[in-house]
Amino acid sequence: MFQDSQKQKIIDTLTNLLVPGGKYKFSPYIELAQYKVLFDEVVDSSKRREQLKKIIKKHGSRIESIANKISEFFLKKEFTREKYADPLFLDTYFVHYFPVNVCKMQHMMLELLQQDAIGESLRIVDIGVGTGTTAVAILDFLLATKTVAVMNGAPFDIRDIKIICVDVNENPLSYSKRVLEAYREQLNSSSLDGEIGDYKKILIDCIDSIKYVKHDINSLDLNLMDNNPDLVIASNVLNELTDNGKNNLYRSLNSLHDGTLIILAEPGSKTASQNLMYFRKRLSSSGKFSSFSPCVDGVADHSSCSSCWNRRSKGFNQPLLYMETHKLLDEESKKRFTEQDNDLLSWSSAIFRKSSRSVQEPQVENEYRFISSYTLRDYEVLKCCAAGSGHSSLEVHRPYGIEIPPLFYGQKMVITDAKKEVNSGTLVVKLDTNSCVKTKQREKEAFFDSYS
Known part of the structure; x- marks a missing residue:
């Protein structure tokens, strides 16, 4: 266009x-x-x-x-x-x-x-x-x-x-x-x-x-x-x-x-x-x-x-x-x-x-796609796309005081050095002071992103 x-x-x-x-x-x-x-x-x-x-x-x-x-x-x-x-x-x-x-x-x-x-x-x-x-x-x-x-x-x-x-x-x-x-x-x-x-x-x-x-x-x-x-x-x-x-x-x-x-x-x-x-x-x-x-x-x-x-x-x-x-x-x-x-x-x-032609996305280890968030008493819950995870839902828990980059709907992030556990079918990724969260450079707000 x-x-x-x-x-x-x-x-x-x-x-x-x-x-x-x-x-x-x-x-x-x-x-x-x-x-x-x-x-x-x-x-x-x-x-x-x-x-x-x-x-x-x-x-x-x-x-x-x-x-x-x-x-x-x-x-x-x-x-x-x-x-x-x-x-x-x-x-x-x-x-x-x-x-x-x-x-x-x-x-x-x-x-x-x-x-x-x-x-x-x-x-x-x-x-x-x-x-x-x-x-x-x-x-x-x-x-x-x-x-x-x-x-x-x-x-x-x-x-x-x-x-x-x-x-x-x-x-x-x-x-x-x-x-x-x-x-x-x-x-x-x-x-x-x-x-x-x-x-x-x-x-x-x-x-x-x-x-x-x-x-x-x-x-x-x-x-x-x-x-x-x-x-x-x-x-x-x-x-x-x-x-x-x-x-x-x-x-x-x-x-x-x-x-x-x-x-x-x-x-x-x-x-x-x-x-x-x-x-x-x-x-x-x-x-x-x-x-x-x-x-x-x-x-x-x-x-x-x-x-x-x-x-x-x-x-x-x-x-x-x-x-x-x-x-x-x-x-x-x-x-x-x-x-x-x-x-x-x-x-x-x-x-x-x-169309019968699908868009293939490369799978990246420890990569998560942000959907929305809400707050609880001790931490923020980041809801992420669970497709391909093998679980019914996926959450990232961010304790207050742990800073991460700004997130937008559909943005991808790679999280390393975080603990994982499964609770009632939900995969929970728990951030702590050792965790590293990196996001992709986002040009648009949708589930389409490119690395910077």
Whole structure:
């Protein structure tokens, strides 16, 4: 996609644009589209902050109803077909989940860009459209990437962009269409000109040509080959499918042509993550899919993969509506929405390429792949990938006072002179003052690294 001499600068600039200060930022174009959909209000971008505050005050009672619905989400998360028929449910989802899910999708698109996995065409099938999250996130990501490319004098020529939105329910299809039309209005009224203005028109043409398809994958396979997609995305879908639906999804993905990319994303909860990893193992073991991220193929023993909790998390710069709505929650619920330190972007994912060719990774002695961490009274627990270890899970225990290099999701580290023991099927690597921890030079955040 980009020349080697330009690529890292573009990636770094794009990352700073999307993730200023290490926390993801909600796109201003998408944010203003959100106000149009929810409140039918058009915002003058030159007086943006002032007008947003007035709109929130004006629609206070509606926002309070949404906050009450969010509290219900915390008590019992039900995402049934009947729930999606409720307009208040969709509005609540649009306020609470939509902003963070947009950022998650843009993070995964950034990973694909880092890996040169995006070609000159981008024909997308979005399974489970919800409130239009995936489509608007990708279009906005392409606009941001074009902007950064122009700043650096680099070509970015993805022009063949087609999107098909699929959902079992008519209401989400209609809702997502409203969201994308509101985003279109924001693009159309923007002052973008020159090369970026020309690209804006390409994105507007894409929005105008989006197809919305009602289909129940729980009942019937989805014919994907007719649309010849480059990218198929099923976000927050797998854990809502019946066993028959999962079989239909598997057959639908199996019908894709070689080279098609597939993104499966689920919430970061342990159950959702492990269900995703179990489905991932099924795809990998078929020999027809090459695992692309965050895990790669080439490990002989995948027995631990189906029980892996590969949750990842990121901080989120909370937009005004998101922040003000969550201020209305009960005191206990408010605690998770602190502005200073939060991990409101929490998800698990698996990215595949339809291909029988797997990526082989050399096995290095005492090498571990970091997933996440949590603290106990006397030490920090570093959760690591257990694939190939012969154990159900793998942990590195770091006593406080033992310093190690900073770790990122998917980063490899080599640990020497550490004690090992097995506890209830878990391989535990215990660090002490004699242990040495070396990390690889990391160019990107995924399970793809190179030695410095």
